[in-house]
Structures are given as C-alpha cells and as structure tokens.
Amino acid sequence: MAKSKTPLLDELEKGKWPSFVKDIKQAAQKSPMAEDLLQQLELSYKDKIGHWKHGGIVGVKGYGSGVIGRYSDRPDLFPNVQAFHTLRVNHPTGWFYKTDALRKLCDVWDKHGSGLTNMHGSTGDAILLGTKTEHLQPCFDDLSAAGFDLGGSGSALRTPSACVGPGRCEWACIDSLDVCYNLTMEFQDKIHRPMFPYKFKIKVSACPNDCVASIARSDFSIIGTWKGKILINPAEVTIYAGSDLDIQKEVCDLCPTKCMEWDGKTLKIHDGDCNRCMHCINLMPKALRPGKEKGATILVGGKAPIVQGALLSWVVVPFMKLEPPYAELKDLIERIQDWWDENGKSRERLGELIKRVGMRVFLKAVGLPAVPQMVKAPRSNPYVFFWPEEIQKEVK
Amino acid sequence: MPQIELAGKIYEVDEDGFLQELDKWNEEFAQAYAKTEDIEGPLTEEHWKIINYLRDYFKQFGIAPMVRKVCKDNGVDMKKLYELFPTGPAKGGCKLAGLSKPTGCV
Ligand code: HEM
Numbered sequence: 001m002a003k004s005k006t007p008l009l010d011e012l013e014k015g016k017w018p019s020f021v022k023d024i025k026q027a028a029q030k031s032p033m034a035e036d037l038l039q040q041l042e043l044s045y046k047d048k049i050g051h052w053k054h055g056g057i058v059g060v061k062g063y064g065s066g067v068i069g070r071y072s073d074r075p076d077l078f079p080n081v082q083a084f085h086t087l088r089v090n091h092p093t094g095w096f097y098k099t100d101a102l103r104k105l106c107d108v109w110d111k112h113g114s115g116l117t118n119m120h121g122s123t124g125d126a127i128l129l130g131t132k133t134e135h136l137q138p139c140f141d142d143l144s145a146a147g148f149d150l151g152g153s154g155s156a157l158r159t160p161s162a163c164v165g166p167g168r169c170e171w172a173c174i175d176s177l178d179v180c181y182n183l184t185m186e187f188q189d190k191i192h193r194p195m196f197p198y199k200f201k202i203k204v205s206a207c208p209n210d211c212v213a214s215i216a217r218s219d220f221s222i223i224g225t226w227k228g229k230i231l232i233n234p235a236e237v238t239i240y241a242g243s244d245l246d247i248q249k250e251v252c253d254l255c256p257t258k259c260m261e262w263d264g265k266t267l268k269i270h271d272g273d274c275n276r277c278m279h280c281i282n283l284m285p286k287a288l289r290p291g292k293e294k295g296a297t298i299l300v301g302g303k304a305p306i307v308q309g310a311l312l313s314w315v316v317v318p319f320m321k322l323e324p325p326y327a328e329l330k331d332l333i334e335r336i337q338d339w340w341d342e343n344g345k346s347r348e349r350l351g352e353l354i355k356r357v358g359m360r361v362f363l364k365a366v367g368l369p370a371v372p373q374m375v376k377a378p379r380s381n382p383y384v385f386f387w388p389e390e391i392q393k394e395v396k
Numbered sequence: 397m398p399q400i401e402l403a404g405k406i407y408e409v410d411e412d413g414f415l416q417e418l419d420k421w422n423e424e425f426a427q428a429y430a431k432t433e434d435i436e437g438p439l440t441e442e443h444w445k446i447i448n449y450l451r452d453y454f455k456q457f458g459i460a461p462m463v464r465k466v467c468k469d470n471g472v473d474m475k476k477l478y479e480l481f482p483t484g485p486a487k488g489g490c491k492l493a494g495l496s497k498p499t500g501c502v
C-alpha cells in the first residue's frame with residue numbers, strides 16, 4: 001500500500017468525535033477540489049501557516065456582498081484550489097430545513113462547487129465552501145431558482161439570525177423567527193449592497209437565555225423579556241418539592257436579586273425585584289413561566305476586540321412590544337444606522353462610535369430617553385458635559 | 397502575475413483583475429474593461445464622473461472613499477451606483493478606475 005500523503009491529518013481520523021478529515025476524504029472521492037484542499041491543509045499543518053493569499057474580490061451581478069474570494073498561495077502544487085471562493089447562503093430562520101430544501105442545495109453545490117460546506121457559519125449562513133470564479137454567477141442563478149438567496153458580507157448588514165424561539169421553546173417571549181425573517185426581508189438592500197462604514201449584525205433571542213448569543217455577537221441585539229409577574233403553577237411546584245430539586249438551595253438562594261420566598265409549601269416571588277434572569281424558570285420549567293405581558297429589550301454595541309476592545313451589547317430600550325409589522329423596531333434600526341452611517345469613521349463599529357462620542361450624543365441623535373436601566377452604576381468621575389441650552393443663564 | 401490584454405495593450409493584474417501598476421491606467425483601459433463588469437456599450441458621462449472621482453480621491457488620500465461619500469459627493473444613491481456598475485462600486489467602480497483592491501473583512 002502506498003504511503004499516505006496526509007500523515008498529520010490522518011491522526012485526526014482517530015478518536016470518537018466526528019472527523020472532518022474523514023468527511024473531506026469522502027468528498028474527495030468525487031471532487032478534485034476537496035482532494036487538493038486536503039493536500040494544502042496537510043502542508044499547512046506541516047508549515048504551521050495558512051496557505052491562502054490575502055483577500056479576494058469576487059461577486060455576482062447586482063450584489064456587492066455574499067461571496068468571499070479566496071486564492072491558494074501554492075497553485076503550482078494545488079491547481080484545483082487556485083480559486084476557492086465561499087458563498088454565504090442566507091439560512092432559513094432558526095435553521096429549520098426540510099430534506100428537499102437541503103437536497104436542492106446539495107444538487108446546486110455538487111454541480112458548481114467542491115461539495116464541501118459549513119453548516120453553518122457563525123453569523124448563521126449556510127456556507128458553500130470552495131468554487132471557481134466562472135461558477136459564481138451560474139451557481140447564484142441556480143440557487144435563486146432553488147429558492148435561496150445570498151447572505152451578507154463586507155461593510156453591509158450581515159445575515160440576521162434568531163433562536164428557535166416559539167418553533168420549539170416554551171420560554172419564547174417574542175416570535176424570534178418572524179422578527180428575524182421580517183427584518184431580513186425589510187433590509188434586503190442593506191444586506192446585498194454594502195453601504196455602511198463597517199459591518200452591522202442583528203440577532204434575535206426570544207428570552208434572556210439568549211441562545212443565539214445576540215448580546216455578544218451582534219451590533220443590535222433583540223432579547224425577549226416580560227413585564228409583571230412570573231406565572232406560577234402551585235401544583236407543579238409541589239411536585240418539584242417532592243423531587244431531587246432542593247428549591248431553597250438551588251432556586252431561591254441562587255436568585256440574583258433574592259426576591260423569592262419558599263416556606264416548604266408555597267413559592268412566592270416578589271416580582272418587583274426580579275430582573276428576569278431566567279434561573280428559576282430554567283430549573284422549574286413545568287411550574288414557572290414568563291409573565292403575560294411580553295416584549296423585548298433592545299441592546300446595542302456588541303463586537304469582537306478589534307480595534308478598541310471587545311464589547312457586550314448594552315441596553316438602549318428596556319422594553320419594547322414586538323408585533324408585526326414591527327414598525328417601531330424598524331424605525332429605531334433605521335435611525336441608529338443612519339446616525340452611524342453619517343458619523344462613523346471608516347471601519348468603526350456602532351459600539352465604538354458610541355464610545356467615542358458618548359451615550360449622551362447617541363441618545364439625543366436617535367431620540368431615546370436616558371433611563372436608569374441603561375447603566376450598571378452611575379459614573380464615578382465628575383467630568384460631566386452639559387448641552388449649552390440646558391445651562392440657565394445667571395439671573396441678577 | 398496574470399496579465400490581461402485590453403485594446404491591444406498588456407496589463408499586469410491580480411487574480412481578481414485589479415490593475416497592479418496604477419500609473420498604467422488610461423481611458424482605453426477602463427472602456428475596454430467595462431464589458432467584464434457587465435456594463436454594456438460605451439461608458440457614459442455618469443460613469444466617467446464616478447471613475448474620475450474615485451481616481452482623484454485615491455490620489456489625494458491613498459484609499460478608496462466610503463460608499464456614502466461617493467454617493468454624497470456625486471449626488472447619486474446606491475441604486476444608481478449599481479445601475480452604473482452592476483458588480484458594485486468596489487468590484488466594478490474601483491476596478492475600472494485602476495484603484496488597488498479593496499481589502500478587509502469582505
Ligand atoms: C507641574 C506641576 C503640576 C502638575 C503636573 C499637576 C498635575 C495635576 C493633575 C494631573 C491633577 C488632576 C487633574 C484631574 O484629575 O483633572 C491636578 C489637580 C490639582 N492640582 Fe495640580 N499639578 C501641578 C501643579 C500644581 C500646583 C503648583 C498647585 C497649587 C498651587 C496644584 C493644585 C492642584 C489642585 C488644587 C488640584 C485639584 C483640582 C481639582 O480637583 O479640581 N497643582 N494637578
């Protein structure tokens with residue numbers, strides 16, 4: 001038997017986790033691109049550096065985003081990955097597929113690409129990994145015919161994504177699937193034709209558990225919540241009390257605001273002090289439910305470290321009712337994007353612009369009132385600016 | 397380095413077709429190249445306005461302008477920009493204007 005050409009990668013076929021090496025090898029049986037990808041990757045393992053060239057600008061007609069161009073820096077060794085572009089395909093909201101939709105996607109990709117995919121990219125898109133420039137437009141045309149459109153890339157609105165929400169989850173306070181789909185359709189132009197200073201991401205979680213990590217991975221985070229009382233089912237509480245769950249120790253004592261009382265029989269929640277952290281509901285899902293008046297908290301500014309440091313989104317609207325057609329939400333998004341687009345420097349994320357000019361300027365520009373929920377603590381330094389018009393002239 | 401022949405002359409370009417030697421740019425280059433960016437027929441006055449603007453900005457600042465700036469300074473909107481350059485201001489416009497390739501997280 002011939003000696004393996006990929007001894008380093010072969011190590012990764014061992015072990016119990018599904019091996020990407022095995023999968024690429026399987027794809028390589030019918031795709032020369034997948035075969036060369038494997039060989040180039042082996043070289044990268046050996047050299048401990050990437051073997052892709054810097055950048056790449058390719059695309060399809062009418063769109064300025066959706067395709068990420070990539071070229072091998074060793075086309076002499078791996079001619080089949082000389083060009084190895086990625087297409088971002090906008091995923092169905094919540095990643096719910098029927099098999100016939102996936103089959104269509106696979107048929108298009110078998111015809112035009114390497115057969116390799118990433119299900120899914122971190123932003124949410126179905127990623128089609130590796131095709132040549134001349135295949136981009138025909139591949140896009142076939143995708144369109146199959147009912148798929150491209151997602152975002154570059155300085156554009158990126159593909160919005162949402163948790164499964166009411167599709168499968170009893171904690172959903174908003175229809176995250178519908179909000180996400182509605183915003184995606186509303187802002188098609190901003191997704192396909194980059195017009196901003198930098199990227200802008202929207203993510204929708206239907207409750208504070210935040211299963212799409214919107215607070216950490218989107219410039220505009222929509223997180224479901226409720227007002228008023230947590231709904232308690234006393235009969236179910238009694239059943240939990242008889243189970244392994246120690247309600248005092250594991251639920252009440254861990255409540256961050258210490259707003260729960262348990263006397264061994266009755267569970268009381270002082271809802272005025274509850275910060276809707278989800279802990280008690282997570283532990284006693286059959287007994288406790290989010291309250292009846294539902295909506296979402298809107299947060300902005302989440303981003304990765306480059307340039308000014310990582311940020312989690314912070315609150316700008318404590319509570320907003322969300323019902324189709326989501327006019328108030330869309331209006332707020334437009335106002336924020338317009339202000340950012342007008343004032344942002346090249347490659348400055350929304351969070352960084354707000355850090356640079358201050359919440360005071362941001363809130364005034366987008367017409368939001370300053371409220372206590374926006375801060376964890378008031379400022380500790382006294383360098384307070386005043387709007388000139390707020391200063392009363394001295395009266396003699 | 398790939399080469400491309402346009403209107404009888406040879407130019408050095410990168411894989412994406414962006415001109416490598418900026419001083420080799422001329423109007424025939426832009427005109428002959430327009431076809432590959434889905435622009436039919438001769439470049440119009442509106443095309444030249446944007447192309448010249450991009451070149452001037454690049455000469456002055458060493459980078460391509462932000463899209464919003466292109467729109468504002470030329471009195472066009474995004475829709476118009478894509479009508480003029482179907483492959484977009486970055487891929488289409490900058491390529492014909494002979495600017496080096498836009499980089500970053502595209
Ligand atoms: C080279 C000499 C000096 C340096 C580098 C210096 C530097 C500083 C700095 C950095 C602060 C804090 C400012 C702030 O946090 O906003 C400060 C505050 C202060 N300095 Fe100086 N200082 C100097 C000389 C003086 C002298 C000579 C006096 C008094 C005669 C003085 C009186 C004060 C006072 C009263 C404060 C407090 C002001 C306030 O908190 O409002 N300093 N100085």
Ligand code: SF4
Nearest residue numbers: 163169172206207211
């Ligand atoms: S974020 Fe909340 S509603 Fe959405 S899936 Fe997670 S737990 Fe359920």
Ligand code: SF4
Nearest residue numbers: 255274275277278280
């Ligand atoms: S949701 Fe959190 S804060 Fe509210 S009562 Fe339950 S544990 Fe306490």
